[in-house]
Every structure is written in structure tokens, then in C-alpha cells.
Amino acid sequence: MLGTSDLAVAAAAASVPGIKLNDGNVIPQIGLGLLRIENDDVAPVVKSALAAGYRHIDGAAGYNNEGGVGRALAETGFNKGRKRSHLWVTTKLRDSEQGYDMALAAFDRQLGLLQLEYVDMYMIHWPTPFNWRSGATWKAFTKLRDEGRVKTLGVCNFLPEHLTRLYEETGEWPAVNQIELHPTWQQREVVAFCKEHGIAVEAYSPMARGADLKAGNGTIARIAEAHEVSPAQVILRWHIENGTIIIPKSVHSERQRQNLDLFGFALTLDEHAAIDALDGPERAGHDPRTFSYA
Numbered sequence: 001m002l003g004t005s006d007l008a009v010a011a012a013a014a015s016v017p018g019i020k021l022n023d024g025n026v027i028p029q030i031g032l033g034l035l036r037i038e039n040d041d042v043a044p045v046v047k048s049a050l051a052a053g054y055r056h057i058d059g060a061a062g063y064n065n066e067g068g069v070g071r072a073l074a075e076t077g078f079n080k081g082r083k084r085s086h087l088w089v090t091t092k093l094r095d096s097e098q099g100y101d102m103a104l105a106a107f108d109r110q111l112g113l114l115q116l117e118y119v120d121m122y123m124i125h126w127p128t129p130f131n132w133r134s135g136a137t138w139k140a141f142t143k144l145r146d147e148g149r150v151k152t153l154g155v156c157n158f159l160p161e162h163l164t165r166l167y168e169e170t171g172e173w174p175a176v177n178q179i180e181l182h183p184t185w186q187q188r189e190v191v192a193f194c195k196e197h198g199i200a201v202e203a204y205s206p207m208a209r210g211a212d213l214k215a216g217n218g219t220i221a222r223i224a225e226a227h228e229v230s231p232a233q234v235i236l237r238w239h240i241e242n243g244t245i246i247i248p249k250s251v252h253s254e255r256q257r258q259n260l261d262l263f264g265f266a267l268t269l270d271e272h273a274a275i276d277a278l279d280g281p282e283r284a285g286h287d288p289r290t291f292s293y294a
């Protein structure tokens, strides 16, 4: 029988909506980001998120912590059976391992580190248009999908020109495009292009790594006060209302719980519009036209 705390966790997990993707799979709208957490430190972070009700984690080869993530999944029993089927695991290919053969070899290594039989989503991390190999990489990705070792194929940081090039080479739009997206960097043209082509938008750095908590000369803080929630919850709720998938990162269990607890209030139309109006000209991260994560 389930205890009271088990029921609370089940309720938290169940409160998160699922977003149906263009391949028919359903991704939990909130996941835990895993960037900038050391391999030796990541297991307790993942475990506390699972205990809070997170059923989606967002990792990458480039975060150098897949081994620790794998340990957490094995030790909590989320690596197999019924528990595994209720968890969404995303990981990403290193840019330096793009290309057909390299991608297949990298995936084998990553799956081993994660101690899993399959991942829910495998993503190209950056388009690196100056060294474009996404078409060949995608062929490897579709092989992995055919084998059932990857369920959903995605990309990150793709601008419309990169999505179009990939489509022209492969005849397929990715299911998800994970892009930098937060109140002061809304990338409306990229979002509109994705919507038009049935590609789900996933926001990384959804709070601009914390910088947007103070955005708009206290705009976010005032809305938070009115609803008796935190500034983080206001920003994340705005994303949820936009239908965006979000992957906020926190190593603190209290913040993890807060970032999942977005369904007890709603922004008014004016509040939502006030956050829309915070859009600005500066990204917090890198430019996909020139950056490689290596």
C-alpha cells in the first residue's frame, strides 16, 4: 500500500502535463536540467528530483555526468521495469562525435554509462553549421530508433535555416527543438517556425540561469508577491502557459519541489502580457551559428 508521502510524490508527478510529440510519444512538460553538476555530485541531485516527483531528466554527454546519473537510476530502480516506463530520459550527442559511425559508437558508450536499455530522447546538441554533419548523424539516430534503443529524436539550438537543411537532407522534422528561451530572450521567430512544422519547443535556461528572476525592474517579483509564490515559479508558470517544455536545473531539493509546483495558480492575462513584454536583444548563452560544445 502507498504511504502518505508516496501519494504526495505520485500527485506531484501526475500534476505535470504531458506534451504529445509529432512521433506520438508523450513527454512530461517539466524535466530536471543536469548541466554544471559534477559526476560525483549528480546522483543525490537526481535522486531528490525523483523523490519530489520529477519523471523527466535532461542530460548530455557533454555534461560529463552520465555515469553518476546512471548510478542514481540503478540505485532507485528507475533503470528498468515499470518505474523505467514512467521516466523520460533525454541525453545528447557531443558535437565532436557527430557523423554516422561516431554517433553510433557514442550512443553505445552513453547507454552503458546510463545503465539503460533505451533512452527516451536523443538529441543533436548544436548544429555546428560551419562543420555540418547533422544529416549523417540523423541517419544514425533513425537506426537507433529502428532498433528501439531511442524513442524520440530531437535537436538543440537549431535555427529555422538548420531545421530546413536537416529536413531537406532527411525528409523529417525533429520531434523537439531545445533552445535557449526565457522572458528576456523569447526567440519568437524560431518558436513560430517550430509550431508551423509540428516541432515541440523545449526551453533551456528557462530562467536565464537565474538572471531573469529579477527581470523588468521587479515585474517578476511583483507578480510573485501577488500570488504568494516565488519569482522562479512565476517564470516557469509563464512557460507552462505558453505550452513550452521546461527543464529548470536546481541542485536543491526545496527548489526542485518549487519548480515542479506550478499548477496551484495561474497568471492573469495582464501578468502574462507583462512577461511577454520583457523580451530583449541579448541571449544568456551561445550563438548556434558559431558555437560548438565539443
Ligand SMILES: NC(=O)c1ccc[n+]([C@@H]2O[C@H](COP(=O)([O-])OP(=O)(O)OC[C@H]3O[C@@H](n4cnc5c(N)ncnc54)[C@H](OP(=O)(O)O)[C@@H]3O)[C@@H](O)[C@H]2O)c1
Pocket: 032, 033, 034, 035, 036, 058, 059, 125, 156, 157, 178, 203, 204, 205, 206, 207, 208, 209, 210, 213, 230, 232, 233, 247, 248, 249, 250, 251, 252, 255, 256, 258, 259, 285
Ligand atoms: N541544449 C543546450 O545547449 C543547453 C544549454 C544550456 C542548458 N541546457 C539544459 O537546460 C537546463 C536548465 O538550464 P540552466 O541550468 O542553464 O539554467 P536555469 O534552469 O534557467 O537556471 C538554473 C539556475 O537557477 C537556480 N535556480 C533553480 N531553481 C531556482 C529557484 N526556484 N529559485 C531560485 N533560483 C533557482 C539554480 O541554482 P541551484 O542549482 O543552486 O538551485 C541555477 O543557478 C540545463 O541544466 C541543461 O539540462 C541545455
